Amino acid sequence: MLINYGMGNIRSVGNALTRLSASYFVSSDKDDLAKADAYILPGVGAFSHAMANIAARGLFGPLTHEVMEKKKPFLGICLGMQLMAEDSMEKGFHKGFGWLPGHVRKLDAHNGLRIPHVGWNELEIRNENQLFTNVPPDANFYFDHSYALCEADENMVAALCDYGAPFVAALRKGNLFGTQFHPEKSHVQGLRVFRNFLNFVEYGTGNANA
Amino acid sequence: MLKKRIIACLVVKDGLLVQSIGFERYLPVGRPEIAAEYLSRWGIDEIVLLDISAGSSGNGPDFAMIERVSQPCQVPLAVGGGIGSVREIELLLHAGADKVVLNRAAVRSPELVEEAAENFGNQCIVVSVDTKRGASGAYEVFTESGRVATGMSPQIFAGRMEERGAGEIFLTSIECDGAKCGYDMKLVSEVSDAVTIPLIVCGGVGHPDHLLEALLHPGVAAAVVGNFFHYTEHSVTLTKRFLRDRLRENDSIKVRMDMHFDYEGCGFTENGRLARRSDEHLAEIRFQRHEDVKI
Numbered sequence: 471m472l473i474n475y476g477m478g479n480i481r482s483v484g485n486a487l488t489r490l491s492a493s494y495f496v497s498s499d500k501d502d503l504a505k506a507d508a509y510i511l512p513g514v515g516a517f518s519h520a521m522a523n524i525a526a527r528g529l530f531g532p533l534t535h536e537v538m539e540k541k542k543p544f545l546g547i548c549l550g551m552q553l554m555a556e557d558s559m560e561k562g563f564h565k566g567f568g569w570l571p572g573h574v575r576k577l578d579a580h581n582g583l584r585i586p587h588v589g590w591n592e593l594e595i596r597n598e599n600q601l602f603t604n605v606p607p608d609a610n611f612y613f614d615h616s617y618a619l620c621e622a623d624e625n626m627v628a629a630l631c632d633y634g635a636p637f638v639a640a641l642r643k644g645n646l647f648g649t650q651f652h653p654e655k656s657h658v659q660g661l662r663v664f665r666n667f668l669n670f671v672e673y674g675t676g677n678a679n680a
Numbered sequence: 681m682l683k684k685r686i687i688a689c690l691v692v693k694d695g696l697l698v699q700s701i702g703f704e705r706y707l708p709v710g711r712p713e714i715a716a717e718y719l720s721r722w723g724i725d726e727i728v729l730l731d732i733s734a735g736s737s738g739n740g741p742d743f744a745m746i747e748r749v750s751q752p753c754q755v756p757l758a759v760g761g762g763i764g765s766v767r768e769i770e771l772l773l774h775a776g777a778d779k780v781v782l783n784r785a786a787v788r789s790p791e792l793v794e795e796a797a798e799n800f801g802n803q804c805i806v807v808s809v810d811t812k813r814g815a816s817g818a819y820e821v822f823t824e825s826g827r828v829a830t831g832m833s834p835q836i837f838a839g840r841m842e843e844r845g846a847g848e849i850f851l852t853s854i855e856c857d858g859a860k861c862g863y864d865m866k867l868v869s870e871v872s873d874a875v876t877i878p879l880i881v882c883g884g885v886g887h888p889d890h891l892l893e894a895l896l897h898p899g900v901a902a903a904v905v906g907n908f909f910h911y912t913e914h915s916v917t918l919t920k921r922f923l924r925d926r927l928r929e930n931d932s933i934k935v936r937m938d939m940h941f942d943y944e945g946c947g948f949t950e951n952g953r954l955a956r957r958s959d960e961h962l963a964e965i966r967f968q969r970h971e972d973v974k975i
Contacts, residue, residue, distance in 0.1 A: 614779070
């Protein structure tokens with residue numbers, strides 16, 4: 471289920487899923503949550519607005535139940551990943567879902583680096599994690615953000631990216647996945663990341679052959 | 681490290697992709713969704729679609745067209761033209777846009793930039809600055825496809841837009857548009873110094889050397905190509921190969937090139953076109969087999 475909370479680039483994510491022949495539906499209705507096998511939370515927007523929109527649709531409680539208790543796979547993209555953290559400093563202090571330890575902070579602009587961080591950047595892929603199966607180590611992904619997750623638990627970091635300072639580019643903790651980059655806009659390599667997530671949903675592993 | 685982006689600009693008029701010359705003359709090219717599909721496949725870093733008839737027709741953005749264009753587009757898509765409200769931005773994002781480009785609205789009602797940034801985040805808002813030299817020879821910002829002068833200097837306007845929450849500045853030189861004479865680097869330098877957000881420069885590419893010149897400027901995050909990409913097979917891939925070859929010794933500037941075909945080892949002629957390979961080489965690669973990529 472693609473969660474529509476009024477501010478994601480839903481269609482872009484949908485286009486990528488269609489390309490991979492995945493079956494999905496788009497909904498903003500909390501009663502639909504129980505029907506889904508997995509969730510994707512896209513994100514283009516400001517943190518506080520996202521939290522307010524999710525609360526207004528009554529999604530937070532039921533979604534937490536499905537993801538944290540029933541352990542259904544969840545992929546947060548960009549803002550969708552940041553929302554899983556404890557809190558964010560974007561336009562004031564705001565609480566997040568609190569599913570994962572970590573705080574969202576503004577990227578540090580120094581040495582003439584321009585904020586937001588927009589464009590294609592490579593990752594430093596960490597550990598054995600299913601999100602990056604079949605992805606070459608020098609692959610580029612598309613980023614577009616001013617805030618990022620820092621102070622995260624070392625064990626859940628799936629990939630780091632460097633822009634002035636390292637930040638969390640992707641994470642994985644059990645059934646929770648998140649990417650700061652936009653896999654739906656990262657061409658072939660982005661599709662691979664989606665495929666790995668879909669394989670996890672289907673087979674519980676990143677590799678369909680395993 | 682962050683790559684410098686090569687962006688394709690699709691100028692659309694009445695639903696048709698056109699070649700724009702000086703914001704005055706327009707030649708038909710084809711359907712925008714076909715162009716988006718090829719550009720995306722050839723390794724473009726981003727696509728900007730500007731619908732220049734959306735504002736003047738009074739109908740606002742053509743959401744159905746954006747849906748068609750976004751479908752084959754596997755890279756970021758920024759959409760501009762005729763946007764007048766936060767609601768329209770939301771509908772565009774739903775139709776498949778990833779960012780929006782504001783021009784007239786940003787000049788007339790800068791509070792829309794602020795409101796939009798508040799709702800969708802700064803990274804989603806690109807403000808386009810169309811510039812031309814006025815009667816006095818000083819640069820001036822224009823709107824309405826270059827027809828209406830605003831009396832503002834591009835530096836001051838760009839700086840103001842950054843304060844209002846713009847995430848990127850899309851700087852176009854109207855005089856260079858379609859002229860194939862290269863970017864107006866004087867203008868680029870002036871505006872680059874006035875902002876701390878990423879700067880995208882547009883207008884005037886006629887040779888891949890022009891892109892090189894822009895990318896070498898430290899303040900330029902992305903260079904835009906319009907007409908230059910429309911008429912050559914694999915135009916994006918070839919241009920990127922040209923740039924990679926020229927930047928081989930340069931560690932501070934990188935261009936993304938992770939396609940399954942990359943023209944490695946091909947030469948270029950003086951006018952920036954692909955050099956002819958020897959008959960022996962062509963005979964050698966004639967029966968090479970390439971496996972399909974499955975994802």
